[in-house]
Amino acid sequence: MSRLRNNYLTPFLHLFYPHNCEGCGTGMMHTDRFLCAGCVHRLPGTGFFIAPANPVEKLFYGRVPVMHAASAYYFTKGSLLQHLLTQLKYRNNKEAGYFLGRMMGYALLHAERFQQVDILVPLPLHPKKEHSRGYNQATLICEGISGVWKRPVIKDAVTRVHFTETQTRQNRVSRWENMEGVFSVTKQAVFRNKHILLIDDVITTGATLDACGSAILETEGVSLSIASVAYTL
Ligand SMILES: [Zn+2]
Numbered sequence: 659m660s661r662l663r664n665n666y667l668t669p670f671l672h673l674f675y676p677h678n679c680e681g682c683g684t685g686m687m688h689t690d691r692f693l694c695a696g697c698v699h700r701l702p703g704t705g706f707f708i709a710p711a712n713p714v715e716k717l718f719y720g721r722v723p724v725m726h727a728a729s730a731y732y733f734t735k736g737s738l739l740q741h742l743l744t745q746l747k748y749r750n751n752k753e754a755g756y757f758l759g760r761m762m763g764y765a766l767l768h769a770e771r772f773q774q775v776d777i778l779v780p781l782p783l784h785p786k787k788e789h790s791r792g793y794n795q796a797t798l799i800c801e802g803i804s805g806v807w808k809r810p811v812i813k814d815a816v817t818r819v820h821f822t823e824t825q826t827r828q829n830r831v832s833r834w835e836n837m838e839g840v841f842s843v844t845k846q847a848v849f850r851n852k853h854i855l856l857i858d859d860v861i862t863t864g865a866t867l868d869a870c871g872s873a874i875l876e877t878e879g880v881s882l883s884i885a886s887v888a889y890t891l
Pocket residue numbers: 679680681682683684693694695696697
């Protein structure tokens with residue numbers, strides 16, 4: 659049935675259920691998914707996955723000892739990328755997360771220095787927030803990555819213990835202090851001697867990733883790398 663659907667029924671169904679690009683709204687062939695090729699090319703790639711000492715890696719210098727760090731795209735206000743991240747976080751558009759994850763997966767496939775990574779770990783949301791949103795967007799991104807770059811996604815070995823209120827008006831130092839003790843590794847055996855790639859949607863100050871990364875690094879034999887969809891300048 660699925661082959662019949664792909665070869666014959668899908669174009670037919672699109673007559674009734676139009677399939678439009680999430681970026682520009684143009685109608686798409688059934689072989690395109692989520693974004694048209696033109697919109698994919700418009701996304702501002704950083705090239706950081708193959709660039710040691712890139713700005714994201716430097717952000718963590720002196721804070722948490724990461725092996726490698728990278729973001730896939732530059733974040734700017736009013737951009738297509740901002741639209742996709744808003745869809746993912748506030749509009750219940752899970753496909754946006756899988757799509758952005760797949761794009762990261764292709765970048766990781768071609769990044770020699772990330773090949774020693776063993777497992778993908780989404781940055782945990784506070785359970786209350788995950789419950790109200792219905793999902794953790796970082797988990798969807800991990801699942802998108804994993805579909806392209808074959809690494810298991812481990813989502814229950816590190817947890818978020820304290821709730822912190824929105825901290826946008828606080829400076830970097832006090833944010834970091836507030837984050838101490840927020841994360842706890844509950845299944846150390848899963849992490850032991852593994853190279854972990856910790857995933858989030860956007861890196862701004864890196865304070866939350868710092869705190870989670872530090873908790874993960876308390877496990878014996880662990881090495882840590884960090885990656886996100888977007889990086890804000
Ligand atoms: Zn488009």
